[in-house]
Amino acid sequence: MKRINRSFQARKFHQAKWDEPVIFELSQKGERGILVPQAEDEIVCVVGDGVSVLPDMMKRKAAPKLPEISQPRVLRHYTRLSQETLGADVNIEIGQGTCTVKYSPKVNDALARMPEMAELHPLQDEETVQGILEIMYKTDLFMREISGMDRFSFQPGGGSQAILAIASMMRAYHKEKGEEGQRNEVITTLYSHPSDAAAPAVKGFKIIHIHPDAEGYPDFEQFNKAVSERTAGFIVANPEDTGVYNHRIQEFTGLIHKAGGLCGYDQANANGLLGITRAREAGFDMCFFNLHKTFSTPHGCGGPAVGATGVVKKLEKYLPAPLIDYNGEKYFLNYEITNNPFSIGKIRLFNGVAPVVLKAYAWIMSMGAEGLYETAKVAVLNNNYLFKKLMELDCIDAPYSKGKQRIEQVRYTLEKLTRETGVTSGDIQRRMMDFGMHFWTSHHPYYVPQPMTLEPTETPSKKDIDEYIEALKRIFEEAYTNPGIIKAAPYNSVCHQLDESGLDDPDKWAITWRTYLKKYK
Template sequence: MRKYHAPVWNERIIMEMGHKGERGIALPSTEEGIQKNTEDSESYIPNKMIRKSLPNIPEISQPHILRHYLRLSQQTLGMALNIDLGMGTCTMKHSPLINEELVKSPYFADIHPSQDDSTIQGILEIIYKFSRYICEISGMDEFTFQPGGGALGIFTNACLIRKYHEINNDLPERNEIITTLFSHPADAACPATAGFKIITLYPNSETGLPDIEALKAAVSKHTAGLMITNPEDTGIFNPKIDEFVKIIHEAGGLCAYDQANSNALFGITRAREAGFDMCHFNIHKAFSSPHGCMGPACGAVGVRKELTEFLPVPIVTFDGSKYHLDYDRPNSIGKMREFMGNIETILRAYSWIMCMGPDGLRKVAETSIININYLVKKLVKIRGVTLAYPKQNIRLDQARFSLKELKDETDVGTDDVARRIVDFGVQEYFTSHHPWIVQEPFLPEPCETYSKEDIDYWAEIVRYICEEAQTNPEIVKTAPHNQTIKKINTKPLNDPNQWALTWRAYIKKKGKK
């Protein structure tokens, strides 16, 4: 095993650094001629917008700034720095570097979102063509790329369902969305934010899948729709998904397919064939654009023909010779984000699918499936590790494991192993979304990026730590030891009184100056 130790800089917060008057760049003063011929720059700013006092921002020299941020970057374990396959539901695949050249190109980077359609025909063509391809991948008829993240994509679907029932004069009565416990939690949270009541189907303890009988008992005249992930966040595919969709349709609801993680589905199955009315993809995950934490991401939403009138505006259209931004859609749910969303993700994704081609995309899915099932075979051999719902013998994109046996035997649980794993130079793994119905869980997902050697190495780290749990449990329970920071007390994380999300909040709560 590789010997590893992270750099420890004990870096202060930038707000605590520097001195009054210290500068990163000394700007030259304005030339005399210009000064004479212009008014004071402050006179251009409307009175009510002028600050009464200067903003409290750090004053610091250029080398100190460089040093500070380089040190911080050294203290992180980025995707390009480690075998980061432990993040089930959102392990990032490799983002080809050539695509970064495309988005950096001035032809793209210098486009202003307020430019006239006629001057951005090139990027509109890419968006339009990408929408045609993604319609083919999903079986849907029209797409929007406006949502700036996966959760916003799911929220968009919830708003589309709401609009559909509103137009049909059904809205006050149809106020319930059905989801499953192992669907991504956003499939419950987003419709709840859109005003729906949420009914969750509990999984069968043998299969890990929701029971049809439970769904039948849940539907009623109040059913607005189903929002579901498949494969669920266990990696298990629900083979009766079309029956689920049928039951909801018979009850008068719509069905939204959460395909944020479509890594194991490319070229294998589509939302349309299962009968879904709408779906969403995380372009920043499955389509190779880098992840951005609600930043430069894209939750692409696709719908069937009957629902296209409700999509957010604008939609890119093509009249045979020119591309247009169509705002004239009276039944649209409006805007989910400014302009067209994060178009750089679409440019990267377009480049990626054009490089892969249909066979390449199918191979992405097949490789992802082979990789996770290979990892399963390796991990279940480790003492203390068990696979949840072992009677299901195939996992699609990820697999949920349990360290309950390890915990019972050694008192070392999944939180301990997650903290220890970073001592070996790989990022903390994802335990799983709450609630932890599988006890002491962890949820790896190798996707298609990681090689056999990478997967072997990661599995070896888990094996090594589980052995440590037997021979020297304290080293695992007190981890991390080789990292930038030591084990922290996590209790304050659950106490809003101790949070400070900004420096100003910190000062306010701590009473310090």
């Protein structure tokens, strides 16, 4: 047999395509997926059918119209759907810029699925959960060391909820000082995550956006004018989504402090900075890490997750209760520190998303200080290598800070390519699927035109990055030679181009199968 030539430019790929029906279409009357434990005869003798005690108006009259499917068919259905999903385990995931989609070690997931984690009730006596409390407490200590903060809460179930916690603490802090009414503005930047604006708005703040200057840094002059006695705080990512690191960050945080405000650091983009620089030295009072991003825990299609939220000592009292603590003998849930009328109370039920914290702990313990440093260095190396290679191409550019390094990601623009060929970044995104790859454009609105945001993280190899570049190059070439092929892509995905015209039309959208049947049959 002839040996396969592996010096390919782009992989011959076809995604699994099962033509799988919607689950309701699999229903066969009478089939069952599982048998439920029944009450023993002795119980039935004592209480009867259990349902007769319900008043008639509380009894369900018509059974829910759930499908009836035997177990092998349910399993096959969902296994097929999983095969139609291109998680990081199966593709070279360097295209989800800002999301830090890195390798999630299997051993960590195996540990988090042990019954000693999965089968714990959050209200168990503390002496029966010493293991998980120790893990959470020690992860808090690691987070303190990595950020320079003094205390962490693992309650926020994601980065955006962490931002909500930070905004809530800003409000609580100013309330205690009697300045809640006066300090009603939160400043953020255009290239920080949209939740840095949206979550503080939920807490009643007016949002001020700082625009980038010519170099891509938040405009200091605009910032200077925006800061006032109305400023409650500043919530910002650094680097921002462009990958440009704001080297004047201390001046920004200093100005906020001078005006009496607080500074919250969105560390969604921390992967390139582990062991390099910290929130405290940059002047932040609060920060958060996305454990599902930087600490690998993984993303789970969008959670469960943790936005580990850290604060400096003076803000500890505002954190949500309880905190995890250690008294030299045992680990315990500390309600004392936050036992004051100004604590924000609670952000999430119980004590945080413990299995995610466990996986982050395991990841840190598999890294050590040297591994975290290597992570940051290689994430930045990979990114700047990719950056250099892509900038050699004529049709692509990256606005701002010409000739300078980026941290862990870059927001590119394909504006020139679009201008010259009519092919947009959205078109190219679809075509990438034909090579088993993906990239993410940008948050809206697109301040960088025809955007493409790439973040390789530390976990692809050089060959992986080269393969990704080759796929992009091939598509860019197609744009000039045969744009039609891109316009009609994808071909090798599960489905062809969507007709999205109904998604914004209340008469046409169908958010559930029952509304689909109502509108279309």
